[in-house]
Amino acid sequence: xxxxxxxxxxxxxxxxxxxxxxxxAQDRITRQxxxxxxxxxxxxxxxxxxxxxxxxxHPDWSNVYNKVTISLxxxxxxxxxxxxxxxxxxxxxxxx
Amino acid sequence: xxxxxxxxxxxxxxxxxxxxxxxxAQDRITRQxxxxxxxxxxxxxxxxxxxxxxxxxHPDWSNVYNKVTISLxxxxxxxxxxxxxxxxxxxxxxxx
Numbered sequence: 384x385x386x387x388x389x390x391x392x393x394x395x396x397x398x399x400x401x402x403x404x405x406x407x408a409q410d411r412i413t414r415q416x417x418x419x420x421x422x423x424x425x426x427x428x429x430x431x432x433x434x435x436x437x438x439x440x441h442p443d444w445s446n447v448y449n450k451v452t453i454s455l456x457x458x459x460x461x462x463x464x465x466x467x468x469x470x471x472x473x474x475x476x477x478x479x
Numbered sequence: 480x481x482x483x484x485x486x487x488x489x490x491x492x493x494x495x496x497x498x499x500x501x502x503x504a505q506d507r508i509t510r511q512x513x514x515x516x517x518x519x520x521x522x523x524x525x526x527x528x529x530x531x532x533x534x535x536x537h538p539d540w541s542n543v544y545n546k547v548t549i550s551l552x553x554x555x556x557x558x559x560x561x562x563x564x565x566x567x568x569x570x571x572x573x574x575x
Contacts, residue, residue: 421528421532425528425532428524432521435517436517436521446539447540448537
């Protein structure tokens with residue numbers, strides 16, 4: 384069972400994820416990525432797909448042409464867990 | 480310039496796309512696909528990505544685990560054009 388982060392732990396984690404925002408209403412974290420074109424965006428999505436499958440933790444994500452929006456939360460925990468923070472950092476590294 | 484389909488042409492086209500629905504408010508067509516797991520869903524997305532890049536016509540699409548939702552419209556035409564109908568048929572063929 385993965386635990387939902389406390390408000391304090393979440394604040395501390397989000398301070399290290401400046402490109403991500405916390406959607407309190409839906410209790411998830413979200414980042415939008417922008418690329419040069421669809422080909423670049425989907426190349427990134429493919430790398431993210433491999434990472435999320437490996438982590439066995441899957442995002443709610445969408446794409447329109449060169450933009451990719453990724454939202455993370457942990458259903459079992461009823462909110463944001465350490466799994467989401469780990470995955471957000473991994474996704475950030477792929478986007479650099 | 481790609482022309483928006485007339486209401487009659489759109490009705491005729493939609494009759495041949497029974498799994499797609501016309502969202503009149505946003506003037507786009509949408510279909511949801513469901514697979515066994517994320518791996519199957521992303522394999523489908525990869526094939527769709529190649530098809531849409533080849534057609535140079537890109538969807539607004541999203542994925543959550545085993546579900547993929549694809550919406551098509553033609554921005555230049557201000558609605559649904561023949562390009563969307565062609566692409567919907569191609570995507571249907573990939574899902575079979």
